[in-house]
Amino acid sequence: MNALAATNRNFKLAARLLGLDSKLEKSLLIPFREIKVECTIPKDDGTLASFVGFRVQHDNARGPMKGGIRYHPEVDPDEVNALAQLMTWKTAVANIPYGGAKGGIGCNPGDLSISELERLTRVFTQKIHDLIGIHIDVPAPDMGTGPQTMAWILDEYSKFHGHSPAVVTGKPIDLGGSLGRDAATGRGVLFAAEALLNEHGKTVSGQRFAIQGFGNVGSWAAQLIHEQGGKVVAVSDITGAIKNSKGIDVPSLMKHVKEHKGVKGFHGADAIEPQSVLVEDCDILIPAALGGVINRENANDIKAKFIVEAANHPTDPEADENIQGFMWEEEKVNDVLKTYMTKGFKDVKEMCKTHDCDLRMGAFTLGVNRVARATVLRGWEA
Ligand SMILES: NC(=O)C1=CN([C@@H]2O[C@H](COP(=O)(O)OP(=O)(O)OC[C@H]3O[C@@H](n4cnc5c(N)ncnc54)[C@H](OP(=O)(O)O)[C@@H]3O)[C@@H](O)[C@H]2O)C=CC1
Ligand SMILES: O=C(O)CCC(=O)C(=O)O
Numbered sequence: 498m499n500a501l502a503a504t505n506r507n508f509k510l511a512a513r514l515l516g517l518d519s520k521l522e523k524s525l526l527i528p529f530r531e532i533k534v535e536c537t538i539p540k541d542d543g544t545l546a547s548f549v550g551f552r553v554q555h556d557n558a559r560g561p562m563k564g565g566i567r568y569h570p571e572v573d574p575d576e577v578n579a580l581a582q583l584m585t586w587k588t589a590v591a592n593i594p595y596g597g598a599k600g601g602i603g604c605n606p607g608d609l610s611i612s613e614l615e616r617l618t619r620v621f622t623q624k625i626h627d628l629i630g631i632h633i634d635v636p637a638p639d640m641g642t643g644p645q646t647m648a649w650i651l652d653e654y655s656k657f658h659g660h661s662p663a664v665v666t667g668k669p670i671d672l673g674g675s676l677g678r679d680a681a682t683g684r685g686v687l688f689a690a691e692a693l694l695n696e697h698g699k700t701v702s703g704q705r706f707a708i709q710g711f712g713n714v715g716s717w718a719a720q721l722i723h724e725q726g727g728k729v730v731a732v733s734d735i736t737g738a739i740k741n742s743k744g745i746d747v748p749s750l751m752k753h754v755k756e757h758k759g760v761k762g763f764h765g766a767d768a769i770e771p772q773s774v775l776v777e778d779c780d781i782l783i784p785a786a787l788g789g790v791i792n793r794e795n796a797n798d799i800k801a802k803f804i805v806e807a808a809n810h811p812t813d814p815e816a817d818e819n820i821q822g823f824m825w826e827e828e829k830v831n832d833v834l835k836t837y838m839t840k841g842f843k844d845v846k847e848m849c850k851t852h853d854c855d856l857r858m859g860a861f862t863l864g865v866n867r868v869a870r871a872t873v874l875r876g877w878e879a
Contacts, residue, residue, distance in 0.1 A: 498582070498789075498813055498814055498815055499575050499576075499579075499812055500575060500576050500579035500788050500789065501575040501576070501578050501579040501582075502575075503578075503579070503789070503810060504579040504582050504810060504812045505526065505582075506814050507814065507857065507858070507862065508526060508582065508586075508860050508865060510861070511523070511858060511864075512525075512865060513861055514854060514858065514862050515852075515865060515866050515869070516604075517865070517869055519850065521873070521877065524725065524872070524877055525556065525721060525865065525868060525872065526582075526613050528553050528554060528555045528556075528578060528581060528582070529555060529556055529557055529562070529596075530553075530554040530628070531551075531552075531553050531574070531578070532551065532552040532553070532554070532624075532625055532628055533549065533551055533574065534549070534550045534551075534621065534624035535547060535548075535549060535624075536548045536549070536550045536602065536620045536621050536624065537620070538613060538620055539618040541610050541612060541613060545806060546613075548602050548617060549602070549603050550600070550602040550603075550621040550624065550625070551572065551574060551600060551601055551602075552566075552582065552598065552599075552600035552625050552628065552629070552634070553577045553578050553580075553581035553599055553600070554596075554598040554633075555578075555582045555584065555585045555596065555598060555599075556582075556596045556868060556872075557633075558596060558868055558871040558872040558875055558877075559588065559594055559595065559868060559871045560588075560593075560595040560596055560597065561631065561632050561633055561635055562581075562584075562595065562596040562598035562633065562635070563584060563588055563596065563637070563666075564580065564581060564584035564597055564598040564599040564643050565599060565600070565636065565637065565638055565639025565640075565641075565642070565667075566599075566600040566601060566602075566637070566639055566646065566650075567580070567599070567602075567637070567641055567642065568601065568604050568606040568640070568641030568646075569604075569605075569640050569641050570603060570604065570605045571602065571706075571787070572601035572602060572603040572604075573603065576788070577599050577600065577601050578774045579782045579788075579809075579810060580599035580601075580639075580809055580810075581597055581598050583597070583809055583810060583828070584596075584597030585597025585743040585864070585868055586860070586861060586865060586868070587864065589864035589867040589868050590841050590844070590845065590860050590864045590867075591837050591838075591841050591863075592702050592837070592840070592841065592867070594648075595635075596868075598634045598636075599639070600625075600636060601639070602621060602821070603620065604617065604756055606641040606642075610706055614646070615741065618646055618650060618653070619649055619652075619653045622649070622650045622654055623653060626653070626654050626657045626658070627657070629654070629664060630654075630658070630661070630664055631661065631663045631664060635663070635665060635666060636650060636665050636666075637665060637667040638662075638667040638713065639786075640712065640786075643667070644667060644668055644669040644679070645669070647665040647666070647669075647674075648668055648669055649666040650664065650665050651664060651668055651672060651693065663819065666678065666819055667679075673810070673824075675819055675824065675853060676824060676825065676826065676827035677825075677827040677830035677834075678830070679713070679717070680717045680720075680721070681718025681830070682713065682714045682717065682807070683714050683715070683716070683718040683719075683720070683807075683836045684717065684718075684724075684831060684834055685834055685838050686714065686805055687701070687718060687721045687722060687725065688834065688838035688839060689805050689842060690783075690803075690805045690841050692721070692838065692842040692843075693803055693842070694803075696762075696769075696846075700725075700726075701722060701725040701726065701727040702725060702726030702779045703726060704727050704728065704781055705727075705728045705730045705744075705778075705779040705780045706719075706722050706727055706728065706729050706779060706781045706782075707729075707730060707731040707732070707740075707741075707777040707779040707782050707783070707801065708729060708733075708774070708783045708785055709732075709733050709774050709775060709783070709784045709785060709790065709808075709811075710734060710785070710787075710808065711732055711733070711734040711750075711754060711759075711760055711785075712734070712785070713785070714807045714808075715732070715734070715785035715807065716751065716754070718785060719745075719747050719750075720748070720751065723747035723748070727746055728744035728745075729745045730742050730744060730777065730778075730779050731743060731745075731774045731777040732745060732750065732760055732766075732774065733760065733771050733786075734759050734760050734761075734786075735759065736757075736758070736759025736760060737759065737760060737761035737762075737771055738759075738760070738768070738769045738770065738772075738773065738774045739763050739766035739769065739770045739775060740766055740767055740769045741765060741766035741854050742778070745763075745765060745766050746765050749763075750765070750766075772795070774860055775798075776795060776798040776799055777800065777801075778800050779801050780801060780802050780803065781801055781803045781804070781805055782799060782801035782803070782804045782805075783805050783807050784804070784806060784807060784811035784812075784828055785808050786808055787811070788808060788809055788810040789810065789811070789813045790808070790811050791804070791811055791812040791816050792812075792813040792815060793813065793815045793816055795816075796816035798845055812857075844863055845859040845860045845863055846859065847859075847863075848863045848866075848869050
């Protein structure tokens with residue numbers, strides 16, 4: 498099932514459980530605005546290359562729209578639509594005053610030089626600058642993008658609107674970025690795993706984790722799990738996959754990845770087939786790369802007792818601020834993150850009880866219900 502069909506299906510199930518008015522349901526499903534732009538840049542060799550960029554702004558009932566920008570060959574309108582809608586439900590589940598959006602450019606960032614990536618980012622920003630902004634839509638990093646990409650967006654946007662550091666989050670600290678943001682998604686994964694394990698009378702220490710994807714999210718999750726005494730027994734990225742049932746030495750792996758640009762060839766573990774990371778013998782599986790990786794073909798082979806979804810929509814249904822202008826201490830960032838993740842988990846569990854449903858539907862009903870309430874309060878029929 499494609500990403501949009503899968504996301505719509507989960508939304509409709511949640512709407513039915515909540516008994517949502519059918520007109521409101523339709524209104525919540527249709528994105529607020531879909532932007533598609535052509536981005537042509539001169540390559541380093543003087544030839545021209547054209548790319549298609551997207552920004553889908555799904556919903557702003559609870560606040561300015563929020564969501565990452567992805568550079569990846571599989572970026573297409575359906576994928577970006579699905580990811581934008583998921584952002585709406587996720588900001589609502591986390592109970593932060595934002596809506597949902599997502600953007601991306603269909604490209605392989607690995608094939609582009611730094612200066613080509615900068616030109617592409619600046620052209621994309623020129624095309625969308627009047628449709629984003631602190632009170633409208635605030636982009637952030639996602640797959641294939643990072644703090645440097647945000648710095649270019651900030652700079653290009655500021656040429657049109659004056660100095661505007663708050664137009665993006667996830668920017669470098671030297672440009673006003675938040676301490677702890679780089680690790681925050683991985684840390685959120687750790688907090689979610691902790692909340693889940695606590696429910697079962699366990700802690701991270703001694704649990705065995707397999708992680709698909711070793712970029713920003715996967716590598717931070719691995720480091721933090723390792724620090725908490727968890728065993729990372731298998732890891733994969735685009736270069737390959739490795740396993741060590743005694744636990745991978747994550748700091749050494751980090752050094753290896755920095756030097757070799759991938760996990761392949763790491764001496765402290767054995768090479769395995771890339772896809773087998775998902776079905777490795779472990780307690781907790783963390784998909785932290787692409788969507789739809791857990792599907793009808795492999796779901797029955799998964800040995801993990803728990804799946805903590807770091808990636809967006811990794812499971813196919815068939816298988817189952819910063820505008821205040823001040824800096825928080827990193828400890829405060831991490832404490833607040835833990836409070837929101839732990840509260841979010843409790844709220845989801847409550848919805849599971851109310852609607853007698855699983856955790857995914859608990860999260861969808863919680864998010865959809867909060868957005869529906871905000872939409873009705875603001876008056877959606879006029
Ligand atoms: N960055 C963030 O703050 C947030 C990210 N997310 C989600 O987390 C997930 C990961 O994002 P992020 O860590 O930022 O992305 P990155 O680009 O930093 O890392 C992605 C990782 O996945 C690997 N990868 C790509 N394709 C495959 C594949 N087919 N099999 C195995 N590994 C693969 C990449 O390998 P290689 O580097 O070698 O290409 C890389 O290790 C995404 O779903 C994203 O939407 C969600 C919330 C926020
Ligand atoms: O911090 C952000 O706005 C990015 C979040 C995001 O893109 C995601 O959760 O998928």
